[in-house]
Amino acid sequence: MSGLAHHLPALQVIVPMLSAPLVMLLKPRGLARAAATAASLFAFAIAIAMTMGVLDGSTYSYRMGSWPAPYGIELAVDRFSALLLLIVTGASTFALLAGRHSVDADIDDSRQPLFYAAWLLALAGLSGIPVAADAFNIFVFMEISSLASYVIIAGGSDRRALPAVFKYLIMGTIGATFYLIGIGLIYLMTGTLNLADMELRIHEVGDQKPILVAAGFITIGLALKAAVFPLHVWLPNSYTYAPNAVTVFLAACSTKVSLYLLLRFDFFVFQGNLAGHDIQFAYFLMPLAVLAILIASGVALFEQNIKRLLAYSSIAQIGYILLGASFVTVTGLTASAVHLFNHALAKGALFLAVGCLATSCMGMRLSDLGGVAKRMPWTAAAFIVAGFSLIGIPGTVGFISKWYLITAALEHGSLGMALVAVLVISSLMAVVYVWRIVEAIYFADPASDLSAVKEAPLVMLAVTWAAALANLYFGLVPEVPVTLASSAAETLLEHLP
Amino acid sequence: MELLGLAYYWVFAIVLMIGFYAVIAKPNLIKKLIGLSIFQAAVFLLYITMGKVEGGTAPIFQDGISLYSNPLPQVLILTAIVVGISTTALGLGIVVRIKEEYGSIEEDEIQERDRQ
Numbered sequence: 364m365s366g367l368a369h370h371l372p373a374l375q376v377i378v379p380m381l382s383a384p385l386v387m388l389l390k391p392r393g394l395a396r397a398a399a400t401a402a403s404l405f406a407f408a409i410a411i412a413m414t415m416g417v418l419d420g421s422t423y424s425y426r427m428g429s430w431p432a433p434y435g436i437e438l439a440v441d442r443f444s445a446l447l448l449l450i451v452t453g454a455s456t457f458a459l460l461a462g463r464h465s466v467d468a469d470i471d472d473s474r475q476p477l478f479y480a481a482w483l484l485a486l487a488g489l490s491g492i493p494v495a496a497d498a499f500n501i502f503v504f505m506e507i508s509s510l511a512s513y514v515i516i517a518g519g520s521d522r523r524a525l526p527a528v529f530k531y532l533i534m535g536t537i538g539a540t541f542y543l544i545g546i547g548l549i550y551l552m553t554g555t556l557n558l559a560d561m562e563l564r565i566h567e568v569g570d571q572k573p574i575l576v577a578a579g580f581i582t583i584g585l586a587l588k589a590a591v592f593p594l595h596v597w598l599p600n601s602y603t604y605a606p607n608a609v610t611v612f613l614a615a616c617s618t619k620v621s622l623y624l625l626l627r628f629d630f631f632v633f634q635g636n637l638a639g640h641d642i643q644f645a646y647f648l649m650p651l652a653v654l655a656i657l658i659a660s661g662v663a664l665f666e667q668n669i670k671r672l673l674a675y676s677s678i679a680q681i682g683y684i685l686l687g688a689s690f691v692t693v694t695g696l697t698a699s700a701v702h703l704f705n706h707a708l709a710k711g712a713l714f715l716a717v718g719c720l721a722t723s724c725m726g727m728r729l730s731d732l733g734g735v736a737k738r739m740p741w742t743a744a745a746f747i748v749a750g751f752s753l754i755g756i757p758g759t760v761g762f763i764s765k766w767y768l769i770t771a772a773l774e775h776g777s778l779g780m781a782l783v784a785v786l787v788i789s790s791l792m793a794v795v796y797v798w799r800i801v802e803a804i805y806f807a808d809p810a811s812d813l814s815a816v817k818e819a820p821l822v823m824l825a826v827t828w829a830a831a832l833a834n835l836y837f838g839l840v841p842e843v844p845v846t847l848a849s850s851a852a853e854t855l856l857e858h859l860p
Numbered sequence: 861m862e863l864l865g866l867a868y869y870w871v872f873a874i875v876l877m878i879g880f881y882a883v884i885a886k887p888n889l890i891k892k893l894i895g896l897s898i899f900q901a902a903v904f905l906l907y908i909t910m911g912k913v914e915g916g917t918a919p920i921f922q923d924g925i926s927l928y929s930n931p932l933p934q935v936l937i938l939t940a941i942v943v944g945i946s947t948t949a950l951g952l953g954i955v956v957r958i959k960e961e962y963g964s965i966e967e968d969e970i971q972e973r974d975r976q
Contacts, residue, residue, distance in 0.1 A: 502943075506943045506946075510943075510947065513950055517954060517957070522961040522962070523974055525954055525962075526958060526967075526970050526974070528954055529889060529951065532950065533883060533951075536900070536947050537880075537883065537896075537899070539943075540899060540900055543903050544876075544906065547907055547910070556936075
């Protein structure tokens with residue numbers, strides 16, 4: 364690779380990061396949004412270019428300031444990171460393209476440049492994590508993205524966003540600090556922060572106990588950030604009271620990035636070195652995953668606010684991703700990685716549709732949405748397509764992930780059969796909670812006069828439909844995400860003894 | 861004597877738990893943030909102490925000296941301190957907004973007011 368292509372991993376982070384202060388200066392109305400959208404589109408293009416570059420199996424490795432790798436800072440992109448970069452930059456771009464109404468409704472004109480600057484910093488941080496190959500850099504990117512996400516979530520006009528964000532800040536900081544303790548202990552034992560170098564040096568460590576403690580701290584810290592059940596309590600309110608555009612962005616990618624990091628760290632650094640760690644990993648995460656799937660879906664069944672309903676469904680989906688990983692097999696990890704992508708598509712499209720509904724509906728409770736489908740047929744139809752994808756109807760991306768997940772479970776004998784039962788039950792629960800929304804918007808009697816309700820603006824509808832159709836497209840032609848996911852699974856498992 | 865040799869780690873663990881306790885147990889949001897700062901400060905201590913090399917001097921290149929302390933943990937923790945300050949500042953900013961909207965910074969009273 365030569366020329367500009369060589370610098371893509373660095374540009375992936377630098378473009379949004381340097382655009383942020385520029386966007387902050389753009390006071391005239393609408394200019395900040397245009398610039399932020401352009402920067403996000405550019406980042407999306409870089410992610411697509413890098414995905415093309417790694418599809419044949421090659422990897423990017425970039426040495427910051429040309430210092431050679433364990434001493435200098437390395438950026439590395441393989442197929443697993445490329446998948447995540449696609450999710451992050453894609454989510455940001457879709458959310459910005461459709462986000463005009465939501466941001467205008469929630470944030471004063473004078474503060475919008477600051478809001479978009481914080482958005483781009485969140486994008487820079489979230490895309491920095493998959494790119495970085497250095498444990499401490501990852502911590503810094505994690506904190507950049509978290510601090511910026513707190514700001515954009517708190518931008519909501521609902522005052523309940525503030526306590527929600529405070530809770531997120533406390534739990535997120537504890538999570539990040541646990542991660543910091545973990546890498547501190549590893550540094551103490553090995554003297555390196557480069558992930559690849561770490562793996563080799565841990566082999567040489569005589570006493571494995573500090574490494575095991577570090578694994579515990581890092582797993583718990585990242586589980587907090589990823590909203591793994593029962594550490595998810597920050598998530599529902601943050602997603603519910605954030606501006607709709609922010610919910611689209613963060614629901615599609617922020618927990619995914621932490622899950623990615625959890626998998627990457629565990630499989631790259633610990634699995635090959637700690638004796639019996641694959642069993643610890645599986646027995647720790649599998650019960651949590653099953654509980655997340657059942658309990659969060661159960662809560663979603665009774666939730667009245669559709670944003671919170673979808674947030675609980677996200678917690679259940681995080682359970683699916685972990686369940687796949689806890690099998691520690693190629694099929695299981697493929698299911699995990701492909702569901703990272705597929706759930707981002709489904710939940711992104713659903714929250715985009717919620718944003719469309721919010722353009723003219725007063726509230727987000729089921730009772731507020733009675734019969735709006737007659738006035739907003741396109742939005743409602745997009746909602747159904749994305750809802751089918753969430754349930755896992757054949758022909759949508761949701762089906763692809765469930766297929767891989769069930770195949771992986773069936774490799775596990777009688778335990779696997781029980782897990783398949785869990786998956787079927789939770790899919791049925793998904794049918795019920797998606798149906799509750801469909802019933803409300805199509806068949807319920809309107810709570811108030813609907814004559815003022817009209818279809819969402821064309822741009823928003825177009826973006827929502829693009830996301831909904833992507834659910835169908837990648838459900839029918841799943842080669843790209845499945846190739847990326849299965850090779851991600853293979854790279855992760857290469858490190859096992 | 862082994863217990864005393866690990867004194868640094870005991871200090872780290874105790875300070876960490878004091879901070880953690882405050883974060884969990886105190887209903888006052890400012891006290892929670894103070895707890896969070898103590899919690900982070902404990903980790904700074906962990907990093908700073910690991911850079912010490914017995915008999916080593918400050919890491920400045922000089923003739924006749926070959927044993928230096930490890931400067932990298934200090935550099936790392938400088939970054940982490942900046943992150944910590946930003947977090948505290950943002951947290952305090954949110955507390956100010958909460959006070960404006962709810963008229964209270966006690967967690968239970970805020971929950972009470974949301975239920976109304």
